[in-house]
Amino acid sequence: MIKTNLRSKSTVMKVYDKESPVYYPKRFSSEGGKYIDFIEKELLIRYGKGPSLFEIGTATGRFVGFVEKTGWDYTGIDISAQMLRLSRDNGCKLVQGDAEEIPLRSSIFDTVICLHTFHFLPSPLACVRESQRILKPGGLLILIFETDNWLRRIVLRTHMFDSDQYYFRTQEVAAMIQSCALTPMAQGSVLKFPMDLYRRLPITKWLKQLDSSSHWPSWFATLGFAIGRKDEPEDGALA
């Protein structure tokens, strides 16, 4: 695991409040941004389950329409009031709050997702614990996070880029999942190259092929995923 200059929650809130009007267009409106969005939605379709989904770190709600089109019910939490204000236009259920202390009842969601947010949290383990608590038995937690690998370490050592987050090895996230009474179900890579590269380069057939290749060394992936399932209570035990 790599930990760089993690920001305080109040700084994160201020940064995202300010960023909210440009958050989506800056990241997901280019051809490459749409490709990233597509890949992540495919992963949710493949692994998620309904009918109730909770997103941790909604930003402006890029998954709201998609989740509701699937016929599921969307609820989300974000620390930034301005991000939520923009999502509210979509008419979904939203809560302003902290991923590490979710102000909701236990055992109420079929799927919890936390994408591109997990690696910014001061205590990612607290987030996994809270996700486990709000999941129904049999429910799934889907995490997408930036990865720790030797290439990343070299790049960070150059100090060419500012960094204020964690980077995880996929096995470390799987271990966190397991330590919070979730059974690891699947893990792997989401994207092979840096996100900025996808946003800048034309998304050619060649790039897509390379990106989806299973013969690609895992140390090259930039974005990973890990999925855990909340175990069903044993006969006679309370959920």
Ligand SMILES: C[S@@+](CC[C@H](N)C(=O)[O-])C[C@H]1O[C@@H](n2cnc3c(N)ncnc32)[C@H](O)[C@@H]1O
């Ligand atoms: C990079 S965005 C990711 C948004 C969205 N999941 C996506 O993939 O497009 C991170 C979001 O997490 C929110 N966030 C950061 N720390 C948080 C915390 N402790 N609790 C809840 N939300 C938080 C930020 O306000 C921001 O909207």
